[in-house]
Amino acid sequence: MIPAAFNYVRAASLAQAIDLLREDPDGTKLLAGGHTLLPALKLRLASPELLIDIGGITELKGIEIGKAGVRIGALTRHADLLASETLFEELPIFRQAASLIADPQVRNRGTIGGSLANADPAADWPAVVVALKAEIEIAGANGHRRVAAQDFFVDIFSTVLEPDEVLTSIHIPRPTTGMRFIYRKIRHPASGFAVVGIAVGVPMRDGVVAEVSLGVTGAANHAFAGQAAADFLTGKTLSRENIDQAATLLSETTECLSDRYASAEYRANLIRTETRRALLALSS
16 A cells, blocks of 8 residues: 655754654654554554654664663664674673564664564563663653653553653663573564563572563563562572462463464463573573
8 A cells, every 4th residue: 555645854863853743743753663654654554744764863873881781772773782792792682682583674674762662562672671670761852751661661552652752762770790681482473573572580699599580572461570470589599399480470460462373371371481491591
């Protein structure tokens, strides 16, 4: 199909993009990688009056590693996250997750900020940023604000972003010393999206779990953290019995989605099995 007519502006700066958004927030769409927006335009599921291309805004790109942690610009591509050696040395989970996203064509155009702002319940990055206890930086007419990743996602394709705001970057605090992360994913065979994706981080101290970070995607309306399971494991050994109980607790945290491919019961079972496998891998 052919999209409805729209005006197009290539923004030269973040300030310009925000000013254009303010003029007509409900009639304007931002274009980053475009993997969701362009098909929606063709099918006329989206018919904006104005399309703002933010792909050339340099300040929204790049990976910065400092003493306090890591800053990733919203327009950083999946392929950049996959290829970065410095990021791999700091947080290998980014390479794990990026390698499981779709195919090279998508990874070469899609951006982490676009994925997070789109809030597809089956996207990979939401689980990762939740497990990493990241903060999402947002810019608008009233300045910049940060939102904890676990509070950023509201519902299917819904976040705390206001219509006149732009997701600018992701801030990841430096993990606890000795913390190891892993991302596991059951892919839909056609789309490659996560039927269930689990991100887990664990540091050990004197043979017991010092803390646990959990992020789940694909299973529910939006990505979520598994605090009950994390609280249960903290201070315990990673025995099979403890792992099994934590995995069960995580599977009971939310009401799972049900569709033609996977029932709610099946997704809950995948949460249990993939959490168990992730924790067993981290215990070795």
